[in-house]
Amino acid sequence: MSQDTSGELEKAQEHEHELEHVLRRTDTNPRAAQRAERQVAIMFGLSMLASIGFVAAYVGISKTASIDIPIIGSIGLLNLTLGLASGLGLFLIGAGAIHWARQLMSDEEIIDERKSFAADDQTRAQVVEDFQQGAEESGFMKRPLIRRTLLAAMALMPIPAIVLLRDLGPLPETKSRNTLWRSGSRIVQDISYKPIRPEDIPLGGLVASALPADLKAIEEEQGTLNERAKASIILVRMAPDEIRSQQIQDGDYQGILAFSKICTHLGCPIALYQQRTKHLLCPCHQSTFDLADSGNVIFGPSARRLPQLAITVDGQGYLVAKEGFQEPVGPSFWERG
Amino acid sequence: MSAGSPRRRRPIAAAALVTVGLVLMGGLYAAASSLASPARAGTNEASPELISQGAQLYKEGCSSCHGLNLEGVPADSANKANPKVNGPTLIGVGAAAVDFQVSTGRMPVGAYGKQVVAGRSSYTEEETSALAAYVASFAPGPAIPSKEDLDTTDASLAEGGELFRTNCSQCHNFAAQGGALSDGTFAPSIDPSQPNHIWEAMLTGPQNMPVFNDTTVNPDEKRAIIKYIASIKAESNPGGAPLGRVGPVSEGLLLWTLGLGALIACSVWLGAKAK
Numbered sequence: 001m002s003q004d005t006s007g008e009l010e011k012a013q014e015h016e017h018e019l020e021h022v023l024r025r026t027d028t029n030p031r032a033a034q035r036a037e038r039q040v041a042i043m044f045g046l047s048m049l050a051s052i053g054f055v056a057a058y059v060g061i062s063k064t065a066s067i068d069i070p071i072i073g074s075i076g077l078l079n080l081t082l083g084l085a086s087g088l089g090l091f092l093i094g095a096g097a098i099h100w101a102r103q104l105m106s107d108e109e110i111i112d113e114r115k116s117f118a119a120d121d122q123t124r125a126q127v128v129e130d131f132q133q134g135a136e137e138s139g140f141m142k143r144p145l146i147r148r149t150l151l152a153a154m155a156l157m158p159i160p161a162i163v164l165l166r167d168l169g170p171l172p173e174t175k176s177r178n179t180l181w182r183s184g185s186r187i188v189q190d191i192s193y194k195p196i197r198p199e200d201i202p203l204g205g206l207v208a209s210a211l212p213a214d215l216k217a218i219e220e221e222q223g224t225l226n227e228r229a230k231a232s233i234i235l236v237r238m239a240p241d242e243i244r245s246q247q248i249q250d251g252d253y254q255g256i257l258a259f260s261k262i263c264t265h266l267g268c269p270i271a272l273y274q275q276r277t278k279h280l281l282c283p284c285h286q287s288t289f290d291l292a293d294s295g296n297v298i299f300g301p302s303a304r305r306l307p308q309l310a311i312t313v314d315g316q317g318y319l320v321a322k323e324g325f326q327e328p329v330g331p332s333f334w335e336r337g
Numbered sequence: 338m339s340a341g342s343p344r345r346r347r348p349i350a351a352a353a354l355v356t357v358g359l360v361l362m363g364g365l366y367a368a369a370s371s372l373a374s375p376a377r378a379g380t381n382e383a384s385p386e387l388i389s390q391g392a393q394l395y396k397e398g399c400s401s402c403h404g405l406n407l408e409g410v411p412a413d414s415a416n417k418a419n420p421k422v423n424g425p426t427l428i429g430v431g432a433a434a435v436d437f438q439v440s441t442g443r444m445p446v447g448a449y450g451k452q453v454v455a456g457r458s459s460y461t462e463e464e465t466s467a468l469a470a471y472v473a474s475f476a477p478g479p480a481i482p483s484k485e486d487l488d489t490t491d492a493s494l495a496e497g498g499e500l501f502r503t504n505c506s507q508c509h510n511f512a513a514q515g516g517a518l519s520d521g522t523f524a525p526s527i528d529p530s531q532p533n534h535i536w537e538a539m540l541t542g543p544q545n546m547p548v549f550n551d552t553t554v555n556p557d558e559k560r561a562i563i564k565y566i567a568s569i570k571a572e573s574n575p576g577g578a579p580l581g582r583v584g585p586v587s588e589g590l591l592l593w594t595l596g597l598g599a600l601i602a603c604s605v606w607l608g609a610k611a612k
């Protein structure tokens with residue numbers, strides 16, 4: 001211990017002696033002490049009542065009972081009572097214990113000096129000696145065969161893990177680029193899987209989720225939602241002269257435009273279409289796309305426009321895709337470039 | 338001065354003018370009401386008296402923005418008092434649009450802003466139906482739903498939930514509480530909405546809401562959606578205070594303020610010196 005620190009400690013000890021121990025009211029007044037004792041006991045008693053109340057509420061209150069509380073509104077009575085009872089039961093034990101410690105238990109201040117972190121010199125020397133003796137007795141240096149095979153074994157240990165990591169692949173190849181949409185894929189409504197005629201969609205109308213007709217069968221076969229996650233589109237209709245620009249020339253059908261439903265930022269499905277401004281807003285991070293202007297980003301973190309799907313009608317008058325998506329849908333990915 | 342001079346109008350001329358005017362008006366109304374062809378038969382039948390009452394109300398309350406003949410007033414016209422007023426044409430909007438806008442108090446609009454908000458209606462039920470009949474008499478449009486239209490007894494609640502989550506929840510929130518749109522606009526909460534107003538809003542697409550006509554969301558599906566909205570409205574909150582039913586944002590806010598505040602209060606009490 002250096003001269004400096006011991007000097008400081010002495011100073012602190014001197015200072016401590018100057019501090020006068022202030023007595024509490026409960027130390028000087030036995031009636032105050034009695035009162036504090038009663039208060040602690042009341043808290044513990046109330047905790048008991050709360051615990052019993054919990055059981056009573058659990059047995060006695062119907063699951064469907066509800067209570068109207070001003071401001072908050074109508075909430076389930078059972079959960080409210082159970083929560084209050086168990087919360088109070090626990091809280092009052094803690095509060096009682098603290099009140100007890102603060103008011104009645106001894107509150108003498110003591111100085112507990114910090115111990116030095118380092119072990120003393122003798123112990124340290126002993127440890128070094130033990131280690132050297134162990135190394136000697138194990139023959140680690142004397143038996144190179146054992147030493148080398150052990151090192152080789154440890155070097156090979158991580159290899160199985162690396163082989164397992166390989167299984168995180170294979171790389172997605174072209175899966176991120178392709179969707180189910182092909183030339184002539186019929187467009188159907190989500191949920192009902194009804195094909196859509198152009199006259200079904202009114203001016204200012206929105207089909208919030210549409211899919212390729214063959215998705216249902218593929219989904220049942222694959223048992224995953226992967227294809228849906230890529231192929232979902234929305235359809236909107238505006239007056240043809242309101243369309244200022246398009247990604248694909250004549251990609252609309254009489255003012256009906258089809259866009260990917262998947263935000264190009266992080267892939268949230270979007271359908272917050274504002275029919276007056278023709279803006280499509282992503283609820284996740286407020287990326288906003290102008291559907292009347294090629295689906296370009298006009299606000300928010302998204303870096304790419306919303307891909308458009310060129311549409312037309314088939315021989316039976318139903319809306320179909322003219323061709324697949326011309327650019328990858330959804331969020332950007334590493335290999336996209 | 339000649340007898341036909343405007344400065345010396347004879348009493349008999351005034352009477353003749355009034356008569357001619359009345360006959361003309363009557364003829365117009367008759368023509369208008371015969372033109373009225375409701376979007377769905379049997380739902381928009383209105384008596385000529387109702388239409389003429391509507392015409393009067395329209396002239397007083399609506400024509401300054403929507404034009405004397407429902408043709409609309411563009412925003413850039415020489416409207417010096419309110420250059421921002423952009424009254425769209427009401428020809429073909431149908432009775433449903435009028436009933437929705439007027440009975441939810443959105444029209445006549447009180448203040449021009451980003452969005453016209455709902456409020457107390459300025460018209461009685463009868464006046465609203467007169468206005469609706471008058472506007473519908475110009476051109477066919479979506480009709481006010483009948484009692485049968487709104488009868489959700491046979492509607493499928495599960496299908497309504499699916500449809501609601503697909504078509505409505507993106508703007509109006511999964512518990513129909515409404516939500517923010519872009520540029521200061523918002524999708525209002527559907528909590529206080531009446532079934533007929535929900536129906537009419539889907540059918541007519543007020544303000545920024547897209548139109549969900551009977552071919553994109555058919556009447557059965559509309560009934561299912563209405564039934565679902567009624568069911569989530571009626572649900573109590575078994576988990577405690579709903580906090581606006583908007584999910585983790587308000588719950589987190591409450592915990593970070595009230596919850597942590599209570600913990601800090603406790604630790605202050607723990608550390609304070611007893612007296």
